[in-house]
Amino acid sequence: MPKKTENILQENLLEYYRDNKSVLSSGLLDSVKNIKEKAFSFLTNSKLPGNKDEKWRNTDLGSIYSQKFTLGCQAEKYDKSIDEIFVCEVHGFESLKFSMLNGWFYSPGNKKIKIFENGLVVGSMMEAQKQFPEIFEKYFNSVIEENQHGLIAANTLLANDGLFVYVPDNLIVDDSIQLIKMLNREENLFVNSRNLIILGKNSKLSFLHCDDSINHSPGFLNTVTEIVVCENAHLHLNKLQNLNDSTSMVNSTFINQYGSSNITVNVITYNGGLIRNELNVNMLGQGSHADLNGIYLMDKSQHIDNQVFVNHAVPNCSSSELFKGVLDNRSSGVFNGYIFVGRDAQNTSAFQQNNNILMSSDAKIDTQPFLEIYADDVKCSHGATVGQLDTEALFYMKQRGIGDSDARLLLMFAFTAEVTSKINIEALRLSIEDMIKKRLRGELSICDKCVLHCSVPDMPLEFDIDLSKI
Amino acid sequence: MLLNIKDLHVSIKGKEILKGFNLGVNKGEVHAIMGPNGTGKSTLAAAITGREGYDITSGGIEYKGKIINDLEADERANMGIFLSFQYPVEIPGVSMTNFIRTAVNAQREYKGLKPMPASEFLKKMEEKKNLVEIHSKLTKRSVNEGFSGGEKKKNEIFQMAMLEPSLAILDETDSGLDIDALKVVAKGVNSLRSEENGFVVITHYQRLLDYIVPDFVHVMYDGRIVKSGGKGLALELEEKGYDWIKEQFDN
């Protein structure tokens, strides 16, 4: 029986806000102050989500709520470049890199925002509020729906900073933008960060959102990202999550999609103590498409929870979800795919698939589709599988001389390939696949110091060069 | 002797399928095994290659002078035993090229050799693809995924050609092949035939044996060999069917 834990976090959050209100709200727009006040009263009157809530039944944050966190920490001065603090595992992939350290925008010379010649704006949320108040005000907190849970309210209340991206109408951003988020403190940090990404009409953006641990200290990341994808815009969003085993993260992404827009979101969870991804997509304009995919590779006693909500509010849209996971040891997972098709959303097609491989009899997955359909001209399908590695395929490989552990690795890697094949930037795909191989072999940086097995690290495996393209 | 199987009894889930099977294969020999459906031909192949769930309850399989009853499947493969599967398995997501390269290098490692340099590997692959006339685009796809029946069988022979085993067991490699593909498969097998290698060819049709001429033909029935002869036996079976053998044996 888990011992009964006390929720001290909620009171600490409220108290922290009360005590630091003047500092926290200095320099904020009035409208933002208002939004914070509302969040404060929401948090005062409702509990942080717990496993009594239907949507949190299988993800227990009780042990997090009972911890003492460092809530506010000051931004560090930029005295080391990101490359010195953190070696990015995504090799051979060119991107415009921006970073956040302990919840603060971290940049050379304290330059808080970058305005490119073509009109692209990337920088700190704090600064964007000052320099682009109209845009900021128009979109901030506009994508989040009402009545969200307490952690989102806590984020709205306490998030000091985050990344702001504004892509003007008709701009095709050639390079990917990469956000690298890191924690480097020894104490148990609670970091709220808030991002806002706006894609104007007919624009195009590839965004890579990396959450990394660079030490083995504990922490809790509570991230909210709001994304607005205007008419006929294209977003390719990849989230890479490689956190240490004592870090937890609740990562909520809200996307509003307008007419004929197109998004692809790939959420790749390599490692992390407890990770919950909430992906909410509102299809508000006809002719839009959303492709939402995920991979999770969990072991030890890690926990992953992917909550995907797609709201088909208008006709003639399509959505497709493919989430695949490998769970080893005592790890556990949740997949909850909620598709809502409103009364007017005729000619909707919505597809959902969740496949899992359990490598051990102690690993668990709870997978649930939830379809709510009010229109009648709808093509919907969903499926979930939970299984082991294909023994026929294993024997076939072993019959060719491939050892058992290599054969298993190849199969696990192959299992994830269906998702990675959807990453349309070749260099990025190769790099992500490479990290998956490393993870499956137990060689990914953050877990290599770990004594618990992920896999056999010194096993030579000969798929380092991808010959399939020759 | 390359392969020496003595009084082999094999059970699947407690049910005895091979009931005292004997077979000796010398280097350089081709043995054909024929016999009605369900008599245990594929079971024999599984037992030799070390598939899980096929329990050897008594008797032994000796290969290159070593009893291999308890060896893992990959070790047997690395010792040079190859099976062309009756039903090749599809492995989505694993590209043919990566798969065969992993296998080639695993076998080299077993022999204490360094991985094959990429250029040499590619050259060899080109050569063997041409030998079995398989299309380049197949090796770019996932292993067997979406391959036609004939393509799957050719792919088995391609892999055999790449791995150059000492003992190859072909389990109905001819079934489902058109006459041209059959010739190609035979060409692949014959090119590997040498004084050093042995073959066990499981088939239902005499036709294949026109192209891969066997030294011996055995008839298997109810878990053991009930008749052996030269290649003429295959012709006789083609003509008369199995009833005369079943009758003889059942009495």
Ligand SMILES: Nc1ncnc2c1ncn2[C@@H]1O[C@H](COP(=O)(O)OP(=O)(O)OP(=O)(O)O)[C@@H](O)[C@H]1O
């Ligand atoms: N995994 C299994 N579980 C239970 N019974 C099995 C299994 N595999 C084979 N058998 C049984 O063993 C017997 C021999 O099967 P096997 O596949 O070896 O026959 P075969 O001679 O290869 O037949 P065919 O000519 O049709 O390929 C059959 O009765 C079959 O049903």
Ligand SMILES: [Mg+2]
């Ligand atoms: Mg058979």
